[in-house]
Structure formats: C-alpha cells, structure tokens
C-alpha cells in the first residue's frame with residue numbers, strides 16, 4: 001500500500017524525471033497509484049506524491065461518482081500540455097494538502113501529449129473538469145502544488161496551517 005506524502009514533505013517539490021523504461025515495474029507502480037487514488041477518494045495522483053520522482057500521473061475522471069462500475073482509470077506517462085485555451089475557475093483540493101480547498105484559475109481546454117504504459121505516443125484534448133484535473137496532476141511533476149496558484153497571503157496562511165498540522169500529527 002502506497003503512502004501519499006503530505007505537505008511540507010520536500011519530495012513534493014522535486015522535478016520529476018522523464019520515464020524512459022516502459023516495463024512491468026512501471027505498470028505495477030501505476031496500478032498501486034490507482035489503488036491509492038481510489039482508497040483516498042482522489043480523482044488523480046502524481047508519482048511524486050508517493051515518493052517516485054518520475055513523470056507519471058494516474059487519473060479517473062469518473063471518480064467523483066465513487067461508483068466502482070463506472071471506473072475509468074488511466075495512466076499518463078511523460079504528459080506535456082501543448083495548448084491551453086480559455087479560463088475556468090474551480091475549487092480544488094489535493095491528497096497532499098488534506099483538508100484544504102481553494103479556487104484556482106486554469107485553462108478550460110488543453111491539448112496534451114503523453115505516452116501509454118507501453119510507451120506509445122498519444123494526444124488528447126480535454127475540457128472542463130477533466131482538463132483542470134490533469135493540469136493539477138501535471139503541476140506535481142514539476143514540484144508545483146495548487147496553493148502556488150493562490151495569492152501570496154492566502155498561500156502563506158494555508159502553508160502555516162499545514163505545517164502546524166504536520167508537526168502535531
């Protein structure tokens with residue numbers, strides 16, 4: 001069972017390495033990340049959040065329904081956003097920042113190139129919450145958290161609370 005790291009763990013701030021080997025180990029990690037995502041009722045999880053500094057995220061855009069029958073897990077290896085259009089503000093949360101939610105503005109539509117677990121190149125267009133979710137997860141690959149998008153005063157307040165929370169845990 002993978003442990004999801006929480007702020008202020010420094011491993012959440014590393015720049016993840018590109019994946020070059022597409023083997024069983026990668027597939028097993030993706031599977032374990034999906035399990036951790038479902039166990040924590042998340043919609044996405046990035047490898048650095050479980051202490052693996054590689055460019056891989058998993059998502060399930062149907063996950064908010066919490067219905068195992070409609071699960072749609074997907075792994076995105078070396079994902080990269082090529083195009084962003086529009087703007088959309090939604091309330092975001094993060095498994096690494098438990099208990100906090102905040103409004104974040106992101107692109108409404110994105111074109112993303114990525115590789116499958118087998119190393120095949122793909123391109124996809126996403127809009128709305130799916131696009132927001134993937135942008136949030138891709139941010140994790142460069143050590144960025146959703147609080148980094150907030151105004152400094154609000155960001156510092158959340159950081160202080162989280163650090164205090166972590167110390168008393």
Ligand SMILES: [Zn+2]
Pocket residue numbers: 093094095096136137140
């Ligand atoms: Zn997150």
